[in-house]
Amino acid sequence: MTLCEFFGCAFIGFGPAIAxxxxxxxxxxxxxxxxxxxxxxxxxxxxxSSGLWLLIGLTSMAHTIHLVLSVTLSVLCQEGFRYLLYLTMKMFNNGLNNMFDSNVVNWKMMSYAAGVGFGVMSGVFSVVNVLADAVGPATVGLKTGSDKFLLASASLAFCFVLLHVFWSVIFFHAVDTANFAKISWVIVTHLLASTLTLLNTSGHYSAVVIPNYVIVLLTAGIAFRAAGGTLNSLKSSFSPRIVVRCHESRSLEQNRKIARERLLTLLDNHINGEDSVEAQIKRETKRVSDIISEMKRERREKIRKLKESVANAKKTSNDSQENS
Structure with missing residues (x-):
């Protein structure tokens, strides 16, 4: 039974992160x-934060003040290192862009991946000792304490994994756009969510879990907007779409032929001619034409660079011949 409890709480805390x-x-x-x-x-x-905690001497203070200051110090250190991570990734991204003609990885995906790393590591350190005790031989809450402690701990680990993902997306976008309101939101909600966990010692788990998940929902909405999401894009993500993949290995004519075939197939499957289908066809046709135009532009750019390199090589060869 304890093993089932262990796997259940582990998958609650880290199942979404693994996905x-x-x-x-x-x-x-x-x-x-x-x-x-x-x-x-x-x-x-x-x-x-641990080094500063020992250096400042927080252990000599009253227990409540000691806990609050420790949480505040830890949160500020995490946000400071999130900013250092942003600077490091910015240099890394600029270096990749200098090596290649186009962006290797989407910057928003990079901020998302940074949040996943922050969240997983935070969740592991917050719940790993609890999961180790959950294996047995005893069961938490059998004689003393609450049997909901493991479930609350796993739920909070899941909560902070999501929060760190959303915080990173918001923070990176806010620094890029110098939006201090969003930076303040990240720091304040991080302090609030972390301080709420201090109520776990009183056994009022609902007073901790419910407000934290409200913060998750609010922060998710802000992160969605920061990532460029809109209400229309959210609706379109749940509607059926035509997927037309244009490969550079194919010719432009082949890509056009594939696009026409997919559009004709959609028309055959929807002979009623509904307005939503017609709008979707127009939207997808425009998207395909944009992709083809982008491929043409990239091809022209490559030809131009090739001509420039050939001209430079000829010029260098002529100069060397004149010098000789």
Whole structure:
């Protein structure tokens, strides 16, 4: 029974994080590196906050003040290292863009991956000792304490994984746009969510879990807007779409032919001619034409660069011949 309890709480806390890593990050090696790097930055923030905690001498204060100041110091260190991570990733992204013609990884995806790394590491350190006790041989809450302690701890771990993802997306966008209101939102909600966990010792778990999940919902909405999401894009994500993939290995004519075939198939399947289908056809036709135009532009740019390199090579050769 204790083993079932362990796996249940572990999957509550880290199941969504595992899904995010598997479905959205594992296929891209750059994002995987960012996840591990951001986890390392979270560890550094924990190390620095622990060192400051010993240096300042918070242990000599009253217990309540000691806990509040410790949480505040830890949160400020985490946000400081989130900013250092932002600066490091910005330099890393600029270096990649200088090496290649276009963006290797979307900057918003990089901020998302950084949040996943922060969240997973935070969740592991907050709940790993609790999960170790959940294996047995005893069961939490059998004689003393509450049997809801494990469930509340796992739910809070899941909550902070999501919050760190949303906080990173908001924070990176806010620093890019110099939006101090969003930066303040990240810091204040981080302090509030962390301070609420101090109520766990009183056994009022609902007073901790429910407000934290309200913060999750509010922060998710702000992160969605910061990532460029709109109400229309949210609606369109739940509607059926035509997927037309244009590959550089195919010719432009082949890509046009594939697009026409997909559009004709959609028309055959929807002979009623509903307005929503017609609007979707127009939207997808425009998207395909934009993709083809972008491919043409990239091809012209490559030809121009090739001509410039050939001209430079000829000029260098002529100069060397004149010098000889």
């Amino acid at each position: 995010m890593l598997t479905l959205t990050i594992a296929q891209d090696p750059v994002l995987v590196i960012i996840v591990f790097g951001s986890g390392f930055f979270w560890l550094l923030s924990s190390l620095v």
